[in-house]
Amino acid sequence: MSHTIVSTAAYREIFLSGRPLIDVRAPVEFAKGAFFNSHNLPLMTDTERQQVGTCYKHHGPTAALALGHQLVNGATKDARIAAWQRFYQQHPDACLYCFRGGMRSQITQGWLHEAGVDMAYVQGGYKGMRQFLIQTLESPALMPQMLILSGITGSGKTEVLLQRPHEAVDLEGTANHRGSSFGKEITAQPTQINFENNLAVAILRHQQRHPKRLLLEDESHLIGHCFIPKPFFDGMQAAKVVVLEAPWEQRLQRLLEQYVHKMCREFCQRDGQEAGFEAFSQYLHQSIKGISRRLGSEKANTLQALIDEALQAQQQRNDTALHLQWIALLLEKYYDPMYQYQLQRKSSRIVFRGDQTAVHQWLDEQPSMSAPR
Structure with missing residues (x-):
C-alpha cells in the first residue's frame, strides 16, 4: 500500500501553486473554513461523523472505527471512492487532507490505493495548513x-x-x-x-x-x-x-x-x-x-x-x-x-x-x- 505523504515543508508550494486539494472532512467542517484550492468530497456526511464521534466518546476509538466502516460500506463506499477517482482523473497532481492528517486521510488513501489510485495526503491536515497561514499573517x-x-x-x-x-x-x-x-x-x-x-x-x-x-x-x-x-x-x-x-x-x-x-x-x-x-x-x-x-x-x-x-x-x-x-x-x-x-x-x-x-x-x-x- 502507498503511504505517500506531502510534508509540512510543502505548505507554501501548495498555496502558491494552487495545487488541487480534496478535503475529506464533513461538510459542516468545510463550511466553517477551507482553502481556495480545496474541494469537499467527504469521507463521512455530517450525520455519520456525529454518530462516529458519539461512539468514540462513549466506547472508544476501536468501536468508533468499526462503526465508521459499518456506516460507509457497500454502495455508499463505492460512490465516495468513485467521486475521488473522478477528481483525480481531472487533477492528477491532487492530494488530500482531513482535519489533522490522521485516520480519515489514511482510510481515504487506502481505499483509493485499492481502487488503483495512489494519492498523497497532507501531513498535519487542515489544522497544520491553517496554522501555517495564521503564522504567515503574524510574521514580524x-x-x-x-x-x-x-x-x-x-x-x-x-x-x-x-x-x-x-x-x-x-x-x-x-x-x-x-x-x-x-x-x-x-x-x-x-x-x-x-x-x-x-x-x-x-x-x-x-x-x-x-x-x-x-x-x-x-x-x-x-x-x-x-x-x-x-x-x-x-x-x-x-x-x-x-x-x-x-x-x-x-x-x-x-x-x-x-x-x-x-x-x-x-x-x-x-x-x-x-x-x-x-x-x-x-x-x-x-x-x-x-x-x-x-x-x-x-x-x-x-x-x-x-x-x-x-x-x-x-x-x-x-x-x-x-x-x-x-x-x-x-x-x-x-x-x-x-x-x-x-x-x-x-x-x-x-x-x-x-x-x-x-x-x-x-x-x-x-x-x-x-x-x-
Whole structure:
C-alpha cells in the first residue's frame, strides 16, 4: 500500500501553486473554513461523523472505527471512492487532507490505493495548513514592509491599489466588502476563517513577486463582518502613510457610480428589474440605518428622505442626479469629519500627499516600490 505523504515543508508550494486539494472532512467542517484550492468530497456526511464521534466518546476509538466502516460500506463506499477517482482523473497532481492528517486521510488513501489510485495526503491536515497561514499573517517580517494608502471617502484608493498589483494586496476585495456602511456587495462575504486563509495566501503570493513592500488600503479593524487579525492590524497601525487626494466633484461622481449605478445594476441583473430595484432601495436605506446612531436621528431622517426622493426620480425618469444630494450631505456631515479626525491621529506617519498621478509618481520613485522590470 502507498503511504505517500506531502510534508509540512510543502505548505507554501501548495498555496502558491494552487495545487488541487480534496478535503475529506464533513461538510459542516468545510463550511466553517477551507482553502481556495480545496474541494469537499467527504469521507463521512455530517450525520455519520456525529454518530462516529458519539461512539468514540462513549466506547472508544476501536468501536468508533468499526462503526465508521459499518456506516460507509457497500454502495455508499463505492460512490465516495468513485467521486475521488473522478477528481483525480481531472487533477492528477491532487492530494488530500482531513482535519489533522490522521485516520480519515489514511482510510481515504487506502481505499483509493485499492481502487488503483495512489494519492498523497497532507501531513498535519487542515489544522497544520491553517496554522501555517495564521503564522504567515503574524510574521514580524511583514510589518516593516507595510505602506498604508489613506484617503478621504471617494478619493479612489482601491483604483490605485488595483493599478499596482505588483506591490498591493486588496483587503476589501479579499473581504468582498468595500469597508464603509455602503460597502456591502450583493454576494456574501467569506467566513472569518476563509477571509484569514485567503488573506494569508494573498500575502504569500505578494512576497513571491514583491518581497520589499506591501501596499495596503487604510482600513478599520472591521471590513463588513470580517476583522483583520490583530497582529496584522497592529502592523498597519504602525506603518507609514501616503494620503491620496481628490477634488470634491470627482469624489461625488465616483460614489454615485459605486453606491448607485453599480449596485442598482447588479441587483437588477440578479433579481430582475422590479425586485432588483426594491433590493437596491433597501440596500441604500439599510446603509443609512447602520450608521443612524452616529449620525443622530435628525441627520439620518434627512438622508432617508433625500434617498426616497432620489429613488422616485430614478424610477420614474431614470434620472440619478438627485442621489448626489444625499451623497454630498453624507460626506459633509459624516464621512469627511470622521476622516479628518482619523487623519490627524496618523499625522506623524504621513510621508506623502497628492492626487492619483502624484501618488503613482512618488511610489515609482521609491526604489523598493518600483514594479519589477
